[in-house]
Amino acid sequence: MTPSRPDEPSDAAARRSRPAVVVYPVETLPSPDMARLLDARRTLALVDAVVVPPRDAACFEVPRGHFCRIVSVGGPQVGDLNLWNSADLSEGFFSGKTRALHGTHVGVGDRLWSGLPFLRPLATITHDTLGWYGFDEDGGGVHDVIGTRCDPYTNRLLHGGDYHHCCHSNLARALGARLGRPARDVEHHLHDVLNVFMCTGFTRDTHRYFMKASPVRPGDFLEFFAEIDLLGALSACPGGDCGSSHSSDAAACHPLRVEIFRPDPAALAGLERPEPSAYPRTHGERPPSDVASP
Numbered sequence: 001m002t003p004s005r006p007d008e009p010s011d012a013a014a015r016r017s018r019p020a021v022v023v024y025p026v027e028t029l030p031s032p033d034m035a036r037l038l039d040a041r042r043t044l045a046l047v048d049a050v051v052v053p054p055r056d057a058a059c060f061e062v063p064r065g066h067f068c069r070i071v072s073v074g075g076p077q078v079g080d081l082n083l084w085n086s087a088d089l090s091e092g093f094f095s096g097k098t099r100a101l102h103g104t105h106v107g108v109g110d111r112l113w114s115g116l117p118f119l120r121p122l123a124t125i126t127h128d129t130l131g132w133y134g135f136d137e138d139g140g141g142v143h144d145v146i147g148t149r150c151d152p153y154t155n156r157l158l159h160g161g162d163y164h165h166c167c168h169s170n171l172a173r174a175l176g177a178r179l180g181r182p183a184r185d186v187e188h189h190l191h192d193v194l195n196v197f198m199c200t201g202f203t204r205d206t207h208r209y210f211m212k213a214s215p216v217r218p219g220d221f222l223e224f225f226a227e228i229d230l231l232g233a234l235s236a237c238p239g240g241d242c243g244s245s246h247s248s249d250a251a252a253c254h255p256l257r258v259e260i261f262r263p264d265p266a267a268l269a270g271l272e273r274p275e276p277s278a279y280p281r282t283h284g285e286r287p288p289s290d291v292a293s294p
């Protein structure tokens with residue numbers, strides 16, 4: 001039974017007409033030195049490349065100061081990206097705060113922030129060949145930080161049965177292989193993703209999460225600069241271009257290529273490494289030394 005909608009109060013219109021205020025004004029955020037980064041990207045030399053097979057995932061490393069491209073090859077394909085501090089997997093990408101700071105979809109100049117208590121930029125987006133897309137008439141855009149990742153638990157909940165090539169499982173197998181451990185022992189490291197190339201938004205009437213066929217074509221790429229040493233994992237989603245379905249073998253799927261580039265070191269000499277948040281983590285508690293002994 002659908003609960004009935006309560007009657008509106010007499011001042012409903014006045015309550016709704018209050019101005020919208022941006023939750024996190026980003027004018028005070030430490031901004032990336034885009035001029036230097038864009039200069040440096042003119043000096044890139046390819047040093048490594050990894051192919052992510054369809055309906056599978058692969059890990060890759062991006063040393064600090066290098067650039068990473070996620071490239072469409074073969075056909076329209078969405079990628080689910082996880083990023084961690086390669087020296088400490090407890091510091092991973094914080095999709096929710098990145099969304100709160102930069103918006104539902106990310107593009108050039110936006111940063112990919114790490115979770116609490118670290119909260120520093122892991123990466124800065126430096127190029128996006130889909131930057132022309134903007135928001136379409138449905139309110140859809142590309143590269144969202146709204147979604148989570150397709151996973152076998154939600155699939156079982158909604159449809160019953162088990163599908164083992166959801167992005168969550170692909171990422172878990174790839175990370176497990178990297179760490180020499182079973183997928184089930186490492187899946188807790190996985191976090192909500194950056195949906196590379198995926199075209200998504202919220203429906204106008206009920207604000208539900210929607211997807212539509214990605215506008216990505218072979219040769220398109222999203223590029224980011226590694227602010228610290230990164231371990232990445234990328235899944236080529238079983239949804240393919242995510243125009244109709246996911247969590248099954250129904251969609252046409254294509255590989256993705258990850259390319260790592262080193263710039264001329266002179267181009268970035270002296271660029272500072274972002275440090276974890278300096279918040280002392282006392283959270284309002286008195287330090288133990290302040291607590292009087294009985």
Ligand SMILES: [Zn+2]
Nearest residue numbers: 150167237238
């Ligand atoms: Zn997926």
